[in-house]
Amino acid sequence: MKTTCIIVEDIQIAAxxxxxxxxxxxxxxxxxxxxxxxxxxEFLDREKVDLLxxxxxxxxxxxxDLLDSLTYSPKIILTTSKxxxxxxxxxxxxxxxxKKPFTYKRFLEAIQxxxxxxxxxEPSQTILPQQQLPATPAQGSDTDFLFIKSEDKLxxxxxxxxxxxxxxRDYVKFVTPAKSYITYSTLKNMEEKLIGxxxxxxxxxxIVNINKIDDIRGNTIYLLGNQxxxxxxxxxxxxxxxxxx
Amino acid sequence: xxxxxxxxxxxxxxxATFLAELFEGDTIYAxxxxxxxxxxxxxxxQRVEAAYDSQNLPVLGTSVHTCKxxxxxxxxxxxxxxxxxxxxxxxxxxxxxLRVDYILLIQRKERAxxxxxxxxxxxxxxxxxx
Numbered sequence: 001m002k003t004t005c006i007i008v009e010d011i012q013i014a015a016x017x018x019x020x021x022x023x024x025x026x027x028x029x030x031x032x033x034x035x036x037x038x039x040x041x042e043f044l045d046r047e048k049v050d051l052l053x054x055x056x057x058x059x060x061x062x063x064x065d066l067l068d069s070l071t072y073s074p075k076i077i078l079t080t081s082k083x084x085x086x087x088x089x090x091x092x093x094x095x096x097x098x099k100k101p102f103t104y105k106r107f108l109e110a111i112q113x114x115x116x117x118x119x120x121x122e123p124s125q126t127i128l129p130q131q132q133l134p135a136t137p138a139q140g141s142d143t144d145f146l147f148i149k150s151e152d153k154l155x156x157x158x159x160x161x162x163x164x165x166x167x168x169r170d171y172v173k174f175v176t177p178a179k180s181y182i183t184y185s186t187l188k189n190m191e192e193k194l195i196g197x198x199x200x201x202x203x204x205x206x207i208v209n210i211n212k213i214d215d216i217r218g219n220t221i222y223l224l225g226n227q228x229x230x231x232x233x234x235x236x237x238x239x240x241x242x243x244x245x
Numbered sequence: 246x247x248x249x250x251x252x253x254x255x256x257x258x259x260x261a262t263f264l265a266e267l268f269e270g271d272t273i274y275a276x277x278x279x280x281x282x283x284x285x286x287x288x289x290x291q292r293v294e295a296a297y298d299s300q301n302l303p304v305l306g307t308s309v310h311t312c313k314x315x316x317x318x319x320x321x322x323x324x325x326x327x328x329x330x331x332x333x334x335x336x337x338x339x340x341x342x343l344r345v346d347y348i349l350l351i352q353r354k355e356r357a358x359x360x361x362x363x364x365x366x367x368x369x370x371x372x373x374x375x
Binding site: 010011012013014016017020057081082100101103104105 | 263266267269274278281282285307310311313314315317318325329
């Protein structure tokens with residue numbers, strides 16, 4: 001089966017090359033090409049792909065801004081003409097880094113390496129390595145707490161104490177009045193675990209505790225000194241859930 | 246008698262080794278890319294000029310960055326390096342300090358554009374079998 005991808009690239013010649021390489025390889029199916037981050041995110045809200053070919057410097061927002069906004073974790077190949085982003089790429093756990101302009105040979109190496117990684121990861125999906133344990137709600141009952149793996153230990157957090165959750169691509173930040181905790185998981189995963197009357201997804205990158213909201217001004221939720229944006233696509237649900245008259 | 250076709254040889258100012266790897270002998274695609282380059286470069290370069298005129302150095306840097314990528318696809322690897330140095334200077338120098346580098350970059354870009362115009366014409370003739 002082909003790997004599905006999108007191309008996020010503001011230079012048409014570069015995008016055309018990538019599309020041509022994908023077609024030539026017969027390994028990758030291009031589902032779309034987007035000239036900027038906003039259009040790519042709009043597409044990714046509707047449809048999931050296996051892989052993003054992502055430029056870094058684009059008008060409006062950078063490729064890293066897109067990664068910050070993702071609610072799931074596709075494979076990422078950065079395509080940029082700057083080598084200075086290597087450290088950031090490492091921080092964001094990107095799968096490969098292609099310096100533009102690159103040849104078909106280099107492209108193919110990246111794809112084959114990626115597909116090998118995907119194949120070796122598939123069988124182990126049910127047993128996550130210890131350092132990648134996602135947040136785990138207490139099993140078997142509708143408890144008012146959960147455990148998250150943070151800094152090499154399982155931390156018990158009362159759901160009531162959570163102010164909001166913020167997506168950090170492969171990680172989620174739990175913010176409480178006393179402390180913030182970062183755990184390896186996705187916001188989508190958390191959304192499923194925290195489903196109920198207490199929590200509400202207000203933006204592709206944020207889930208808030210409804211009880212902790214102080215006030216709402218325009219498209220911003222104020223919550224114990226924190227400002228959380230309300231995403232366009234979530235406004236209707238926010239209005240409905242918060243009994244806004 | 247059948248005419249024997251020799252491979253297309255790029256202008257010596259271009260990185261022929263890299264272009265050979267990039268296009269893998271596909272001169273039709275090379276023609277398309279060179280045509281796109283000639284169409285896109287003036288659009289991107291306008292942004293460079295506007296940013297320099299308004300002394301908006303962060304935008305100047307990102308605009309030169311875009312042109313740098315474009316130069317790479319037609320084999321100007323040395324000009325890419327010049328663009329990279331200019332781009333780096335945009336974050337530390339003033340517009341006045343960049344003036345000489347900017348003039349040199351314009352001159353180099355003009356020469357590059359002229360070479361690609363000629364290469365594009367040669368590629369067209371080559372692909373038409375002339």
